[in-house]
Amino acid sequence: MTVAPKREDYDVVVIGxxxxxxxxxATSAESGLSTLLLDENIGPGGQVFRAISSTPVTxxxxxxxxxxxGADLVKTLRASTAEVIHRATVWSLDRxxxxxxxxxxxxxxxxxxxxxxxxxxxxxxxxxxxxxxxxVMTAGAAQTMLKSSALVPDGRTVIAGQGPLLWLLAAQILRxxxxxxxxLDTTERGNYFAALPHAFAFLTSPYFAKGLSMxxxxxxxxxxxxxxxxxAASGDGQLASVSYVAGGKRETIPVDLLLLHQGVVPNVNLxxxxxxDHRWDDLQLCWSPVLDxxxxxxxxxxxxxxxxxxxxxxxxxxxxxxxxxxAAMEALAPAAAAKLPTMxxxxxxxxxxxxxxxxxxxxxxxxxQFRIPVGDTIVCRCEEVTxxxxxDAVAIGATGPNQLKAYRRTGMGPCQGRLCGLTVTELMAQxxxxxxxxxxxxxxxxxxxxxxxxxxxxxxKTEADIKAVVRG
Amino acid sequence: MTKSVDAIVVGGGIHGxxxxxxxxxxxxxxxxxxxxxxxxxxxxxxxGGVRQLARHIPEIPLSIRSMxxxxxxxxxxxxxxxxxxxxxxxxxxxxxxxAVCRARVAELNALGFTHEELIDAAELRRLVPAVAETCPGGxxxxxxxxxxxxxxxxxxxRKAQQLGATVREGVAASNIRxxxxxxxxxxxxxxxxxxVLVNAAGxxxxxxxxxxxxxxxxxxxxxMLMITSRVPHFIDPVVILxxxxxxxxxxxxxxxxxxxxxxxxxxxDRNETVLxxxxxxxxxxxxxxxxxxxxSATIVRAWAGIEAKTKDDLPVLGPSSRHKGLYHQFGFSLHxxxxxxxxxxxxxxxxxNGGTQTRIGDLGIDRFHPSTL
Numbered sequence: 001m002t003v004a005p006k007r008e009d010y011d012v013v014v015i016g017x018x019x020x021x022x023x024x025x026a027t028s029a030e031s032g033l034s035t036l037l038l039d040e041n042i043g044p045g046g047q048v049f050r051a052i053s054s055t056p057v058t059x060x061x062x063x064x065x066x067x068x069x070g071a072d073l074v075k076t077l078r079a080s081t082a083e084v085i086h087r088a089t090v091w092s093l094d095r096x097x098x099x100x101x102x103x104x105x106x107x108x109x110x111x112x113x114x115x116x117x118x119x120x121x122x123x124x125x126x127x128x129x130x131x132x133x134x135x136v137m138t139a140g141a142a143q144t145m146l147k148s149s150a151l152v153p154d155g156r157t158v159i160a161g162q163g164p165l166l167w168l169l170a171a172q173i174l175r176x177x178x179x180x181x182x183x184l185d186t187t188e189r190g191n192y193f194a195a196l197p198h199a200f201a202f203l204t205s206p207y208f209a210k211g212l213s214m215x216x217x218x219x220x221x222x223x224x225x226x227x228x229x230x231x232a233a234s235g236d237g238q239l240a241s242v243s244y245v246a247g248g249k250r251e252t253i254p255v256d257l258l259l260l261h262q263g264v265v266p267n268v269n270l271x272x273x274x275x276x277d278h279r280w281d282d283l284q285l286c287w288s289p290v291l292d293x294x295x296x297x298x299x300x301x302x303x304x305x306x307x308x309x310x311x312x313x314x315x316x317x318x319x320x321x322x323x324x325x326x327a328a329m330e331a332l333a334p335a336a337a338a339k340l341p342t343m344x345x346x347x348x349x350x351x352x353x354x355x356x357x358x359x360x361x362x363x364x365x366x367x368x369q370f371r372i373p374v375g376d377t378i379v380c381r382c383e384e385v386t387x388x389x390x391x392d393a394v395a396i397g398a399t400g401p402n403q404l405k406a407y408r409r410t411g412m413g414p415c416q417g418r419l420c421g422l423t424v425t426e427l428m429a430q431x432x433x434x435x436x437x438x439x440x441x442x443x444x445x446x447x448x449x450x451x452x453x454x455x456x457x458x459x460x461k462t463e464a465d466i467k468a469v470v471r472g
Numbered sequence: 473m474t475k476s477v478d479a480i481v482v483g484g485g486i487h488g489x490x491x492x493x494x495x496x497x498x499x500x501x502x503x504x505x506x507x508x509x510x511x512x513x514x515x516x517x518x519x520g521g522v523r524q525l526a527r528h529i530p531e532i533p534l535s536i537r538s539m540x541x542x543x544x545x546x547x548x549x550x551x552x553x554x555x556x557x558x559x560x561x562x563x564x565x566x567x568x569x570x571a572v573c574r575a576r577v578a579e580l581n582a583l584g585f586t587h588e589e590l591i592d593a594a595e596l597r598r599l600v601p602a603v604a605e606t607c608p609g610g611x612x613x614x615x616x617x618x619x620x621x622x623x624x625x626x627x628x629x630r631k632a633q634q635l636g637a638t639v640r641e642g643v644a645a646s647n648i649r650x651x652x653x654x655x656x657x658x659x660x661x662x663x664x665x666x667x668v669l670v671n672a673a674g675x676x677x678x679x680x681x682x683x684x685x686x687x688x689x690x691x692x693x694x695x696m697l698m699i700t701s702r703v704p705h706f707i708d709p710v711v712i713l714x715x716x717x718x719x720x721x722x723x724x725x726x727x728x729x730x731x732x733x734x735x736x737x738x739x740x741d742r743n744e745t746v747l748x749x750x751x752x753x754x755x756x757x758x759x760x761x762x763x764x765x766x767x768s769a770t771i772v773r774a775w776a777g778i779e780a781k782t783k784d785d786l787p788v789l790g791p792s793s794r795h796k797g798l799y800h801q802f803g804f805s806l807h808x809x810x811x812x813x814x815x816x817x818x819x820x821x822x823x824x825n826g827g828t829q830t831r832i833g834d835l836g837i838d839r840f841h842p843s844t845l
Contacts, residue, residue, distance in 0.1 A: 092747070092749060094746045094747065095744075095746060096746060100749055109749070109750075275742075275744055396630070397626055397629075397630050398626075399509060400509075403509065403511075403622070403626065405622065406511070406516065406620060406621075406622030406623045406626060407623065409725075412699075412772075412773065413772070414701055414770070414772050416772070416773065443775075445747075445773050445774055445775045446747060446749075446773075446774060447771055447772070447773070447774065450701060450770035450771060450772045451770060451771055452767075452768060452769065452770050452771070453700065453756050453759060453760060453766055453767060453768070453769050453770070453771060454760060454767045454768065456749075456752065456753050456756035456771055457753060457756040457757040457759070457760035457767075459749070459750065459753035459756075
């Protein structure tokens with residue numbers, strides 16, 4: 001069923017129903033603030049708890065105990081007065097906190113006193129030769145199919161890359177009876193030493209025991225090749241083989257499916273389009289919003305929680321959602337805020353939830369050759385722009401991603417840079433001997449997700465439909 | 473340490489870049505100062521229309537001069553600027569509008585201008601097969617077309633630099649002053665001095681003119697544009713409407729640019745604009761009605777560039793009426809892109825020769841002098 005928002009104005013609008021958004025919306029609504037939760041998916045959960053209310057995978061051990069935490073968050077939300085709309089794509093947010101949202105093919109406009117962005121993360125691009133072939137997928141896409149439809153690979157399957165989610169996905173595929181022929185681990189050997197100083201925090205965090213047992217579980221069943229330093233897909237119109245180098249030795253294996261993953265990065269498009277300041281995070285190698293300790297961004301009234309605020313994982317996302325909701329209450333309903341745990345308590349909870357994160361970030365920092373491609377490797381999938389094309393544009397004067405648009409249209413396709421932005425920034429930074437911060441990022445504009453012309457045309461008319469003739 | 477140059481050009485839009493280039497071609501060594509980067513604002517993000525069609529009469533000579541340069545733009549810049557010439561068509565949606573078109577073309581013909589041509593329904597359909605069948609005709613300017621604005625502005629900047637212009641990007645010109653017959657401008661830690669100063673600072677030019685004692689009734693505006701996903705090729709010329717705010721252009725790659733002058737709210741100090749989706753919806757409705765083929769296309773992005781609009785919608789182009797060596801080139805009021813190449817050429821002639829053969833008499837800053845207002 002499709003429903004438009006009931007009101008035009010809300011105290012709090014939360015965007016995204018992952019762990020941070022679920023928590024923020026429930027907390028905010030429980031305190032009496034009029035709260036709207038807008039979410040793009042067909043049900044609550046985001047990616048971590050995807051299909052939490054509908055998954056056909058009902059044997060709890062298969063998706064793991066951490067997944068089922070989501071069910072409690074949804075229960076709390078549903079018990080609250082928050083208005084929740086799914087299949088709702090927010091396509092514009094500006095610094096006046098005007099929100100445009102597409103629901104069931106019709107757009108509505110709402111205004112908020114406070115906006116909490118909980119738009120989560122997306123997978124880091126993994127631009128290797130022929131990564132655009134059918135048969136090459138991201139691990140996240142595979143996990144979406146697994147959670148929502150219990151679909152697992154049954155052909156010859158290779159998983160390549162690194163990071164906690166890669167091991168989690170591998171374990172989930174195996175538990176559901178799926179096939180994995182080989183795992184190609186691209187973690188750089190040097191990272192183990194670099195991460196060592198942070199090991200104590202990690203060893204005493206909940207990640208450690210869980211991570212270790214998951215890797216053991218996977219390694220017992222699948223051949224794992226570590227220290228992979230080169231990786232390429234190939235095939236004629238369809239993936240046929242994967243070749244890689246490990247320990248100086250090249251090997252090529254025939255495959256039907258290649259799943260790529262080298263970590264997740266904040267999904268910044270909506271925040272950037274709203275004018276929120278971001279900075280380059282040298283450890284996580286991505287753009288993160290500039291936030292204060294309550295999650296408030298540089299745009300008054302917009303707070304960011306969850307992985308969109310910087311990758312911290314599901315537990316941290318829940319706490320950040322609570323912090324952002326408390327900040328909204330302090331601004332709009334101070335009396336109600338007093339009933340919540342204090343900010344100091346919440347920030348201590350956050351520190352606890354983030355324990356071990358630096359170790360993980362350092363260990364799983366993707367290697368340069370998998371972030372910064374060369375030659376004919378595609379950088380921008382929408383416009384089929386190669387690494388060489390980008391360097392050629394730099395040579396004739398493109399100084400940053402926005403100038404590059406004029407030459408190559410990178411970032412101007414439907415994905416709005418989600419699949420190429422980080423690659424372009426790092427590639428141009430390397431070519432020009434600058435830092436990614438100096439090179440900058442695409443200026444992102446609404447609609448953050450495409451809408452049809454017919455849908456925009458159907459927006460109710462205003463009196464300002466002036467018929468003067470001015471043009472440029 | 474003050475660096476002496478022949479001219480200081482403030483503003484790295486297409487006008488400043490074009491003037492810098494034409495000064496170089498005349499043998500001068502200018503410095504071009506741009507607070508962001510060349511083409512950051514309106515010059516780089518406008519609709520790219522290369523249009524003589526439907527211009528105010530006082531700027532038609534300049535537009536025609538410019539058109540001649542556009543048609544040889546590759547020879548001038550070593551860059552084709554993605555310039556294409558499939559004409560621009562103004563569509564009349566009813567008989568009343570067609571009558572206005574007829575009168576306009578007759579007026580131009582009487583003045584000796586022949587670039588605008590009245591067309592009937594059949595010719596309109598031949599040029600723009602996808603237009604709604606109720607439209608009775610319009611006007612065409614066949615030499616018109618479109619170019620890539622960012623590519624063009626960058627190409628002017630690059631060529632000027634190759635020919636000896638000093639370019640400073642990323643630092644604003646400040647402390648503009650005149651002493652001993654020389655203009656002096658600070659750029660960060662540097663100071664440049666020259667006998668000539670060109671104010672081509674776009675949305676920021678009004679402030680400069682004011683500070684130099686020549687206020688002009690000018691406001692900052694941000695016309696909005698939006699672009700669609702790729703749709704099958706269906707139109708070659710740029711289309712504008714006689715009666716409603718709309719401009720419409722399909723690129724080679726299939727994407728369609730929709731503009732027409734609906735305004736965003738500019739936040740000039742932050743280099744930002746906030747879009748007005750209710751107005752963009754009006755543009756979408758117009759396209760929906762006139763081009764049924766576009767109804768299922770998706771809008772992938774919308775934006776607005778910041779620029780200056782004068783009270784009479786005409787640019788300020790020519791020497792200062794107060795200060796020797798000061799020249800103004802701003803206020804192009806949503807239609808400056810096509811004029812850029814020509815205005816730079818004219819400006820270089822004014823500076824080097826003290827005059828130009830191109831009629832620009834109605835564009836002088838003295839029209840805003842307090843005594844004439």
